[in-house]
Amino acid sequence: MPQEHHLDTLVVGTGFSGIYALYHLLKDGLNVEAIEKESEVGGAWWVNQYPGALSDTWSHVYRYSFDKDLLQTYPAARTYSSQPEILAYLKHVVEKHDLRRYMHFNTKMVAAKWDDEAKKWTVQCQTGDVYRVKYLITALGPLVKPSLPDIRGLDTFKGQIVHTSTWDPSIRVEGKRVGVIGVGSSGVQTVTAIASKVKSLHVFIRTPQYSVPANNRPMTPEERQSINERYSQIWSGVMSSAFGMDFHEPTRTLMSVSPQEREEILEKIWQAGNGIQLMFGAFSDVVSDEAANEEVCRFIRKKIAGIVKDPQKRAVLTPREPWNRRPLSDAGYYEQFNRENVYAIDIKKYPITEATPDGLRTADGRLHELDIIINATGFDALDGAYAGIDIRGRNKGEGLRDRWKRAGPDCYFGCAVAGYPNLLMMVGPRTVFGNIPPVVEIQGTFLRKLIRRAEEISAQTGRQCEIEATEHAVQDWTEICNQTAQKIAIGKGNSWMMGRNVPGKVVTSLMFLGGLNAFRGKIEDAQAKGFVGFQSPLGPAEGTARL
Ligand code: NAP
Secondary structure, eight states: OOOEEEEEEEEEOOSHHHHHHHHHHHHTTOOEEEEOSSSSSOTHHHHOOOTTOBOSSOGGGSSOSSOHHHHHHSOOOBSSOBHHHHHHHHHHHHHHTTOGGGEEOSOOEEEEEEETTTTEEEEEETTSOEEEEEEEEEOOOSSOEEOOOOOTTGGGOOSEEEEGGGOOTTOOOTTOEEEEEOOSHHHHHHHHHHTTTSSEEEEEESSOOOEEEOOOOBOOHHHHHHHHHHHHHHHHHHHTSSSOSSSOOOOOOGGGSOHHHHHHHHHHHHHHOOHHHHHHSSOTTTTTOHHHHHHHHHHHHHHHHHHOOOHHHHHHHOOOSOSOSOOEEESSTGGGGGSTTEEEEETTTSOEEEEETTEEEETTSOEEEOSEEEEOOOEEOGGGGGTTSEEEOSOTTSOHHHHHHHHOOOOBTTTBOTTOTTEEESSOTTEEOSOHHHHHHHHHHHHHHHHHHHHHHHHHHSSOOOOOBOHHHHHHHHHHHHHHHHTSHHHHSOOGGGTTTSTTOOOSOSEEOSOHHHHHHHHHHHHHTTSTTBOTTTSOTTSOOOO
């Protein structure tokens, strides 16, 4: 039976950020519950059950830092955690802290409306349940809405079609003829995991990518002990670094060292593993200097040439663009193309023209016969998660999704939008790009401080203090994000981070690409100056102070 619930706070989503918010807001004494559209906790790590799904940031920093006990005791069997391991970890956190009793599953939020008289949000769910709350915390996740290719005749295909992010665990690829469209993180992991199991694998590649071996290996007891002894030091390093992944980020530029030393440094990281580390941990200017970027591209191209034996496949797999995407890490991706049953299909040269009942046809007239089509085609990132929800703030004429569709997703520090009081986002649009658990902790800490301060002011004045970003702050932050993106390679590439992967989407920096440490500094600075960027009385009296 649908019910009406009255709470202080509703958290929407139970992935990494929703669990964080629920746990901490309960601890802060709020009357808070969470809703989740899926049947289980985990967010991205529940729905992305595709073969080979794995976090490509190290297992010892792909976890919350707030639970000191779990940091020391929770297993880390290998240097990276697979999807089932991360899901098990999140479930464990939920059980350990007895959070499940505050969660409602299969409960999808479809609309939310701000009532300016009552100073409350009314949240409607597809179950018919209604929540009336003071604070609405959306923890929907940054990569949620699949971006699907528009292929003529796809409905005639008689096999299975699936997107990596809505993977159906009952799918069996063994002995099948499988097509994978897309070679971002999801495609690379899928291809690597299934190549040895399928009858044939057709990989449809529009833009080949630079991928670096992850070097996923068992974590030795000695390594684990050393990590445990250094954990507090590791986390302070993580929080003061640009990416948040426990590696040293050098200040040396690529051209400042000799060609031989350059090669040695790159080789060392290639062997140690990880695309993120190669992009940010070798030299300071790989993302900001074109010549440095091209040198690293040249290094990776040489590696690809050394791995892929077939010249035709090698040509399709070798990127020519600058390295301007989210870095990829793999477990032997290029090696899979040395198998006779794995084909690299250049769909930039010969685009997919249609689907038939038997497979996909490309512009050269060839029909690639398939039993399963796997779309590893990415996401309508960040604001895509909000596209299916009708959110109305003070200005009832235009909903949030229309505002964002028209002008791009403006969102102060990835958490607040002008005109939408007490709507607080965890990892919303224009949050920082970095390792997600520390990003969640930075955003969550700020959110708690905002709520605490608003509650204090409300108690002092006897009038409810609202948390609302100013238009100035939202615009300033948009400008800062866009200017920062223009200084680095990713800002110029066709990455989902710029919205360039979805036809018709506003091209803008969907994330702050200036580093987690800089993001944290800006948030702390705004807070120290009296919550600059928020309407008075929470923010400064004039309400328009610039960042
Ligand atoms: P993605 O990086 O956006 O890659 C999508 C791929 O699909 C690209 O190769 C793209 O080609 C191709 N594609 C998209 N639309 C297409 C179309 N209509 N026709 C043909 N090809 C098309 O998406 P993703 O791999 O799902 O990764 C997204 C993000 O999720 C990652 O960057 C990462 O942040 C996160 N992720 C992380 C992990 C992890 O290891 N932690 C794993 C998976 C995902 P073009 O390049 O030509 O557009």
